[in-house]
Each structure stands twice: as structure tokens, then as C-alpha cells.
Amino acid sequence: MKKRYIILSLVLTAFSLQSCFVAKKYQQPEMETVDQYRNVSTTDSATLASMPWEELFTDANLKSLISKALDNNLDYLMAIERVNAAEAYYKQGKMGYLPSLNMGANGGNYELSDNSLTGISAGGNGPNYENYQLTGTISWEADIWGKIRSNKRASQAGYLQSEAARRAVESSLVGNLASAYFQLIALDAQVSVAKRTVTNRIEGLETMKSLKEAGQVTEAAVKQTEAQLYNTQILLLNLEENVNLLENTLSLLLGQNAGDIVRGKLDDQKVVAELKTGFPAQLLRNRPDVMVAEYGLMNAFELTNVARSNFYPSLSISASAGLESINFDDWFSTSSLFSNVIGNLTQPIFNKRSIRTKYEVAKAQQAEARYNFKKSMLQAGKEVSDALYSYQSEGRKYEIQKMELEALTKAVQYSEELLNNGYENTTYIEVLTARNNALSSEINTIDTKFQQLNTIVELYLSLGGGWSHK
Secondary structure: OHHHHHHHHHHHHHHHHHHHOOOOOOOOOOOOOOOOOOOOOOOOOOEHHHOOHHHHOOOHHHHHHHHHHHHHOHHHHHHHHHHHHHHHHHHHHHOOOOOEEEEEEEEEEEEOOOOOHHHHHOOOOOOEEEEEEEEEEEEEEOOOOOHHHHHHHHHHHHHHHHHHHHHHHHHHHHHHHHHHHHHHHHHHHHHHHHHHHHHHHHHHHHHHHHHHHOOOOOHHHHHHHHHHHHHHHHHHHHHHHHHHHHHHHHHHHOOOOOOOOOOOOHHHOOOOOOOOEOOHHHHHHHOHHHHHHHHHHHHHHHHHHHHHHOOOOEEEEEEEEEEEEOOHHHOOOHHHEEEEEEEEEEOOOOOOOHHHHHHHHHHHHHHHHHHHHHHHHHHHHHHHHHHHHHHHHHHHHHHHHHHHHHHHHHHHHHHHHHHHOOOOOOOHHHHHHHHHHHHHHHHHHHHHHHHHHHHHHHHHHHOOOOOOOO
16 A cells, blocks of 8 residues: 555656746748749749649650659669658657566576675575576656657658758659750760761861862862761760769669660750749748758757756666576465565766766757758758749740751851852851851750759759659
């Protein structure tokens, strides 16, 4: 009966002390966010980030590659396993309120020394005896200062942080694969241009040789044309090398050995989605990296609560019960029963500054996490602004470059006709220059088309797209 009163009084003490709860409650820091992105005016909260990548990208080959990458990419699979590990810690944190229960059994023969205190008391004959014990021990710590609750919330924040990090890997994987795919089909288009140009320049070299025989140009013109052919062949080799290397990169993203990549054509790429940005405040729930930063702050905040609670006394209750006998035959009789209940109230006094050091370190880490959260928001806003401007700029550049290419193509046609017809004011240098300019313009136009597609990917990712929002 007395044991019951002891246990009851300790439990009541524990719950009454919980009213002295010292753990602070997390509040999101005030963020100085603007109402609109730079150079954009919108009143619509709709954002490109909420669109699934299956709807943004229309190329069936690209969608198939992204699906395969999400199944096989090793970085993404490792991110999933990190989530599983964090979830295990979270499950453990949720069990912090429960008591610990242990069972143990031991038995054996004990022979004490004749020269021990027991042996001397026995007249120089160390006793020889057997002892058998079966013990169950239960212990429970009262969450007086919210330490267990803070640990639980810290483990929850750690789990959510790992899940947000997985989303960030997913988003990055979708973006990197789409960007590499667009670059690959742009290289294919440039290879096609280079091959056609090599064919044309072989024909041009034969034409120049004929003009030399007719006395219209010199041997220098022939050699210049020949050198121009070699230059284009080198360009073709470089482009084909880049295609091969990029296929290897895509294979790595797909989690497979290097090989050919099935793909479409640059001219078939279309983006039918309306590129809406929403508001900067939406980045808090759309950008996985911003979520990672905030969950990191939550985790640091709760661990600071834990470190603060270490300054205060802790209350724990432990109880043991079991069977003990010096004779094996009597081990499981009712006379072998024993039990005890112990209450512990511990107040740290001097521990070589260990508790204060841990608290100061936790506060510093919390401040660092807060700065990192604010930085992630600033970085996210910058990336959206950069992507918006680049998208608008690349669109204008593409239209101008198409006009430049058209003009240079006609310049090549006119200069070749004039040279072939023996127009005296037209030199072979003008023809070579026109051809080089036209080739460079066509290559650059294709690259600008790729950049235009790539800025859509960058805008999509910067707004927080690329992962499942379900």
C-alpha cells in the first residue's frame, strides 16, 4: 500500500510540474517579401509550379525518359532512403512519452575468496552458493519542461526536412533531364546543319577549282575554300563529340550504362502552358529548397528547447520486480518474489560547463538556420526574376536571329551568284566571309532556340515546379 502512495505522489508531482513548461513554441520568422516579382505585374495566384511536368512537356520521348529516371536515378533513390531513415527517427521520437521496459534472467554458481570480507567472516571458508534471478524493470521520465515534446517535434521537423529534400532532388532531376534533353536535340540540329554545310562546301570547292581553271580566281582562293571546308569538318566532329558525351550524361541520370538516347526533334518542341508566376509568398510552399531551410530552422529551434530544459531538474520513476532464489527448485515459487520502486529527482549542479556549452551551440545553430531560411527565400526570388528576364530576352533574341539568318543566307546566295557570273567587284573573300557568317548565325539560332526552351525549364523550377504537389 505504501508503494502505491509513493508512485501516486510522484506521478502527481510530475504532472503538476508540467504547468511550469518552459519550451517555446515555434513561429515562422517574419519575411520581407515583395508583392510582385521584378518586371512582372500579376493579380492571379495561379502559378506554373502547380502544373505537373507531364503536362508542361509535350514530347513523348522526354516524358518517358523522366519517368524512367524517377524509377532508376541513384541520387533520387538515395534521397528516398534518407527519408526512410528520418521517418524511423520520427517514429522513435513519437514514443518518447512511453516508459522503457526490460527483462533479464541470470543464474550461476558463485564461489567467493577465503580472503574476502565475506570469507573471513565465515572463518576463512569462502561461501559457495548458487543464485537465480528473473527481473523485469520499467522506467519512465516525466516530461516536466517539455523536453520530450521538443524532441518529438525536432524529429518530426527532421523527417519533413528529408521529405522536402527528396522533393528537391526530384525537381532537380526533372529539370536537369529536360534541360539535357533539349540540349541534345539542339545539338542534333546543329550536327544536321554542319553535315549539310560540309556537303555544300565540298561542292563549293569544286566550283572554286573550276573558276580557277577559267582564270576568274587564284590558287589562294581555292586554298581558302579548302581550309574553310576543313574548318567545318572540325566543327562537325566537335558537335558529334558533344552529342556522344551528352548521351552519356543522360544515361547516368537514367541510372543506366552509357548508350543511345531515343529522342525527338528540336522543331517539334512546343510549350502550350501559360507561364504564370503567382506571388513571391507562394515560394514558401512551392520551393522544396525553401521548405528544407524552414524545416531545418524548426529542427534547430526545438533542439534549442531541449538544450534549455537540461538546466532544470528531471524526474524519473523506475520499478523492478521478479523472482530470485539460491535454489533452482525454488526459483519460481511465490516466496522468491521481490519488487522495488524508486523515484529520482535530479538537478544538475556542476558538469564542467557541458550543459551551458550545448545550449549556446544550439542557439548559434538556430540563428544560422534562421539566416539560411531567409537566404533561401532571397535566392528563390532572385532565380525567378532571373528566369523571367532570360525567358523574355531569349524570345526577343530568337526572333532577331531568325531575321539575321535570313539576311545572311541571302547574302551567301547573292555573293556566290556574282562570283560565278564573273562580277568583277565581288571577291572570293566576300563569299567566304558570307558563308562563315551564315553558318555561325544558323548555329547560334539553334542555340538560342535551346536557350529559350531551357529558360522555361528554369522558370518552372525556380517557381517550385517539377515535384508532385499531391
